[in-house]
Amino acid sequence: MGRRRLVLGGVVAAVLVAAGTVTVVSVTHAQTVAVRLPPASASSEQVLRVYLRAAKAHDCAVTEALTDDSGGPDAAWCGGRTPSSWFDDHPDLLGYRHVGAVSRLSAKETGRAAEECIPVDVTETNMTGAEPGDLPGWQFCFRHTPAGWRLTDEGYG
Missing domain, CATH: 3.10.450.50 (Nuclear Transport Factor 2; Chain: A,)
Incomplete structure (x- = not known):
């Protein structure tokens, strides 16, 4: 499965490609920051x-x-x-x-x-x-x- 990220107007879209199917998952800026933060x-x-x-x-x-x-x-x-x-x-x-x-x-x-x-x-x-x-x-x-x-x-x- 391939993975690509696109940034469009402050929104990150992850594009997942598997067996000819394309899935786009939108992630907000706040969610992107949360991923980079250490756990509590x-x-x-x-x-x-x-x-x-x-x-x-x-x-x-x-x-x-x-x-x-x-x-x-x-x-x-x-x-x-x-x-x-x-x-x-x-x-x-x-x-x-x-x-x-x-x-x-x-x-x-x-x-x-x-x-x-x-x-x-x-x-x-x-x-x-x-x-x-x-x-x-x-x-x-x-x-x-x-x-x-x-x-x-x-x-x-």
């Missing part, structure tokens, strides 16, 4: 790795889906903006390395819900308040939701 059972580190790959690839739908609503759409890399070029004024994640150990913070420590924070050395450009280049030990903090771990905060400290 994934650890915060697994979610972070999916998030980092998506941010580096400018996959804003995934970074936004993995960001908790409490941070607002701008909390996600690509937050609410679809870049029209590499020169727009949104933060671009150029690379990452050295994913560190998870540290757990209680609700009392955060003033909200319990979080898990993970340091990562990132290379960025266009981030407000930072010179382009390496940011060692950048923290990504996640809280657990019914959908799984979601980014709730990031930065230093």
Whole structure:
């Protein structure tokens, strides 16, 4: 059986061909994003790795889906903006390395819900308040939701 995908007006259509029969299955954008998201059972580190790959690839739908609503759409890399070029004024994640150990913070420590924070050395450009280049030990903090771990905060400290 052969498989082909077509993108038509934001809708992905999978075309299945078997024994001379053509079947077209339509998938909405939301369903496509859901397929790329980690399962709710994934650890915060697994979610972070999916998030980092998506941010580096400018996959804003995934970074936004993995960001908790409490941070607002701008909390996600690509937050609410679809870049029209590499020169727009949104933060671009150029690379990452050295994913560190998870540290757990209680609700009392955060003033909200319990979080898990993970340091990562990132290379960025266009981030407000930072010179382009390496940011060692950048923290990504996640809280657990019914959908799984979601980014709730990031930065230093």
